Amino acid sequence: MYQLKQSLMPINPVFNPKGNDNTGNRLIWFGETTNLMQLNDVRYSWAVSLYRQMRENFWIPEKIDITQDIVDYVNLTREERRAFDGILSYLTFLDSVQTCNVPHLKNSVTAPEIALCMAEQISQEAMHNQSYQYVIETVIPNDRRTQLYEFWRSDLILKERCEFIAGLYQKYVDNPTPENYFVSLLADYLLESIYFYNGFIFFYNLSSRMLMSGIADVFKMINRDELSHVRLYQKLIPEAMKIFPHSREQIYEMFACAVQYECKWTSHIVGDNILGITTKSTEQYTKYLANIRLQAIGLEPLFTESVYKKSPYVHLERLSDTKKEAHTKANFFEASVTSYVMSSSIEGWDDF
Numbered sequence: 206m207y208q209l210k211q212s213l214m215p216i217n218p219v220f221n222p223k224g225n226d227n228t229g230n231r232l233i234w235f236g237e238t239t240n241l242m243q244l245n246d247v248r249y250s251w252a253v254s255l256y257r258q259m260r261e262n263f264w265i266p267e268k269i270d271i272t273q274d275i276v277d278y279v280n281l282t283r284e285e286r287r288a289f290d291g292i293l294s295y296l297t298f299l300d301s302v303q304t305c306n307v308p309h310l311k312n313s314v315t316a317p318e319i320a321l322c323m324a325e326q327i328s329q330e331a332m333h334n335q336s337y338q339y340v341i342e343t344v345i346p347n348d349r350r351t352q353l354y355e356f357w358r359s360d361l362i363l364k365e366r367c368e369f370i371a372g373l374y375q376k377y378v379d380n381p382t383p384e385n386y387f388v389s390l391l392a393d394y395l396l397e398s399i400y401f402y403n404g405f406i407f408f409y410n411l412s413s414r415m416l417m418s419g420i421a422d423v424f425k426m427i428n429r430d431e432l433s434h435v436r437l438y439q440k441l442i443p444e445a446m447k448i449f450p451h452s453r454e455q456i457y458e459m460f461a462c463a464v465q466y467e468c469k470w471t472s473h474i475v476g477d478n479i480l481g482i483t484t485k486s487t488e489q490y491t492k493y494l495a496n497i498r499l500q501a502i503g504l505e506p507l508f509t510e511s512v513y514k515k516s517p518y519v520h521l522e523r524l525s526d527t528k529k530e531a532h533t534k535a536n537f538f539e540a541s542v543t544s545y546v547m548s549s550s551i552e553g554w555d556d557f
């Protein structure tokens with residue numbers, strides 16, 4: 206690990222004529238970028254491939270037909286409707302904080318090819334919020350829409366959840382040390398790679414029962430985008446671990462805490478009241494996810510019992526295959542991002 210000289214993270218100047226963009230000189234953080242988007246001769250070629258893939262994933266929410274979902278929503282059980290509203294509210298929170306926070310992380314990134322991916326990520330997170338609005342406007346009656354956005358005001362478990370997630374990000378904004386930058390980066394990975402998925406599973410579960418299938422299609426597209434963000438942070442965090450002050454114990458503690466909060470929230474909003482999901486399957490799935498996310502950044506699984514080595518929702522993960530083949534080559538969450546590339550005519554995908 207480098208001995209960092211900086212006590213605060215340097216923020217990139219708008220233009221730095223004294224910089225040097227040579228690939229040999231290029232670093233993800235603490236480089237001397239001119240801030241010119243010099244993409245001709247990149248150091249991190251995986252980032253260019255990932256960016257192309259993110260662009261290839263382009264989609265428009267309104268092109269997905271969700272009119273049948275209006276009828277389905279009315280026919281949901283009371284518990285299903287409460288979970289539907291709560292999860293939608295929570296996911297809106299997640300994409301809102303991502304849209305706000307990723308620019309703070311990006312401001313100190315000195316490799317333009319990686320800044321490029323983060324700029325695309327920010328755009329996608331903002332668009333995800335717009336897709337939630339499309340869903341809300343279509344199925345939620347007018348007089349309840351604001352209430353859905355403000356669910357956290359009346360639901361204390363959600364409020365606590367939101368404050369915990371935002372708090373880790375805010376800590377860096379208030380005190381931009383390298384230590385806090387690492388925490389913010391890891392918190393981003395936890396959000397991208399763990400916090401969305403019990404929500405996605407809820408929608409795929411309804412869809413497997415022929416309910417809200419249009420909206421499940423919207424979530425498949427969001428899911429695909431989120432997986433490209435997961436890949437980005439899976440590349441960044443091992444690099445950050447070489448540079449930023451941190452400890453292994455700290456990473457494991459953050460994962461353990463993330464699992465605890467995620468299980469508490471999902472048990473509160475879904476619990477044992479929805480056919481196909483139980484508090485036990487939620488716990489199994491969340492711990493399984495934490496394990497594979499740790500392994501993806503080169504660390505050991507945290508939950509060693511054999512039950513946490515497999516997903517309880519393999520049947521639902523298959524549904525999330527946007528190619529509609531329903532027999533993805535590997536487990537959805539382990540498959541490489543190339544599984545979702547729609548065109549093979551663009552070069553540079555092979556890195557994934």
Ligand SMILES: [Fe+2]
Binds near residue numbers: 300329333431
């Ligand atoms: Fe998102």
Ligand SMILES: [Fe+2]
Binds near residue numbers: 397
């Ligand atoms: Fe994301």
